[in-house]
Amino acid sequence: MAEPAQSKPEQGDDAAPTTGGPSPRWRPSLGAVLSVTLLLTVLLTAALVHVSWQAVMRANLKDLVGQLNDKIAGSIRQEVASVIANATAAQEALRTIFFQNVITVEDEAKREFVFLSLLQSQPSLSWISFGWPDGHFFGAEKLGNDSILMVEVIWDAAHHEAKRRVDSYKIITGDIEFEQRAFTPSGFDAAEQPWYKSAMASDQPVWSDVTLFPTETKPAIAISSQLAVYGKFQGVICVAIERERLSQFLAGIQVARSGTVAIVDPQGQIMAAPELAEGGDEAAAASAGNVVTNDLARDKLYKVAMEAVGHFGMALGDIHGTMSWNYRATLDQGDYFITFTPLGFKGWLIATVIPASDFLAEVERNTRRVAWMVGFLTLVLAAGAVWFARIAIARPLRRVTAELSHIENFELHRLQRRHSFFAEIDRLSDALMRMASGLSSFQKYVPTELVRRLLKQGIEAKPGGAHQPVTVMFTDLAGFTALSERLGDAVVPVLADYLSRMSPIIAEGRGTIDKFIGDAIMALWGAPERNEAHALDACRTALACDRALAQLAVEAQATGGVPLKMRVGINSGNILVGNIGSPERLNYTAIGDPVNVASRLEALNKRYGTAILIGEETRRQAGDAILVRRLDRVAVYGKEEGIAIYELIGLAGESAAPEAPGWIEAYEHGLDLYAARRFPEAIEAFRAAARERPEGDPPSALFIERAKAFMIEPPPPGWRAVTVLAEK
Structure with missing residues (x-):
């Protein structure tokens, strides 16, 4: 008979239910969860709005910086094009005058007049000069805006010495005024100068870098060409532009509040920069060929630019279109907008570096004010x-x-x-x-x-599991498919004998056989029972299995049976282990990425000609208790990052596995040379490893072929010594 209903006093609204048995573990109340959820929802919404606004602001800022850079690059291109055009026009005009025999190169008075006229008519030009085959030189140099020098170097071939004449002129309105003449010894030989040699190597006007002049050493660019009159070679015409004039132009460009702009060549050498406009240490550094990255580049913004180039894996010579980056520098952890734009002349690039704080400082202050207000509301x-x-x-x-x-x-x-x-x-x-x-x-x-x-x-049967440190081993018989086709049904006792030999060895090694997959075995260490030495036990068991299979092969040969050879892959990691399956059918197993890697390592033995491969986590956990060879670094199928793989040789201290034999050291030295792109030396190291190993060394032969291939076709920039596997 059913119990009669009983009444009880009304419980309070917040009274917790009482049950028998042990106290349940603490869980947050629904009220607390709802409160936190609502609070987080509101805060997350505000944060998303803020982040979205920041993203839009930065996108607009990037457009603004791009427009600013376009204007700067356009202005510089126009200036450089104008300077180049003026130099080219002056060179061509002088060549025409001589070629048409209006004056001759030996006519000193008229020659000086023409040189002076051209130099005064083109403010951007620094030198107009002519060099004779015997080393003689004549040129006009503009010093600033108020002085001109006429320089002549005459060589005495008999005594192999030269005398330099320098006439100084002061520029006055509409005319020039002679000031003084000086004679000094000189060693300047026009025929030995880069501009002279460049012109002699080409039948067209050619541009070259110049640093040495009869009166000074100063970085410049020059256009030069051969002069022949009536088919007779006369010498070389040269028109030079000091790079300081380009630097002076850059000094007049305002790049945001504290940014900078420079012109660099494909090797990173500063061709022109605002800091070089006034000369001094920077000018000396540039003339000596120092690049942007050295310590003589005073402005850290240039260092930031070159740091960004290296960070993004670029080379200046590979930039053929405008490249822009937002970059956080390691020098000061500041954010910068960096742009490189091709100039269209000699591979030069326009480099602009603008600190993000030039634009963001005021915006960020206002953003913080708004954030405080929005946060309060x-x-x-x-x-x-x-x-x-x-x-x-x-x-x-x-x-x-x-x-x-x-x-x-x-x-x-x-x-x-x-x-x-x-x-x-x-x-x-x-x-x-x-x-x-x-x-x-x-x-x-x-x-x-x-x-x-x-x-x-709380007893409930359902699928479930937990992550725990486990080592997984996969084994497979080499050539088993062909063996099964050859033996037919007779392969069953062979396989049964093999599995019966391996199973107790795995059990004695504290391993758990997860499953048999045809001729393959999957075994676990560290599950279901915890095992702190799971990696070492797996390696020890793999070596024991390999020795047992070798003994089985000896017995098979003696009895006319079939010798077997096994391949093993071992890997460790924090792996999901438990009851996997449906409520109707469960399987205790391990799943996860380390398991997949172990399977792939087993298959990799075939490629390298090895027997037992282990992953880097297994090698780390087993430590010095095992003897291994660092075999390669591979990106297995389905993985982008490379992992180190090792060949398990034996246990440390075993008589059958001497500590670090010479062929292992030679092989690993070859790997280091291979990774450093020193392929000829790597080949010699791998050959030494193969010679020292009595039975030969298939991995050494494999890397020798790879190194030979890279000697024929070198790897691309940014190449890493990682073998990418396209198949499982």
């Missing part, structure tokens, strides 16, 4: 939402939860109907009452006390 709104959630949702749900505890303990007579403002909670309470009515009838057919005990113990 967000907290106020969130507090109101939290209060409403606790009163309207959390409290009614706690009441319904208290009723669920009665169902858990089959105290169905204690259930009460709980009403709520929300329809969903009201319907939930109504459903609980209907459930109690149904269970009240059902409990007459089952032992209620048994069900109650099972529920209190």
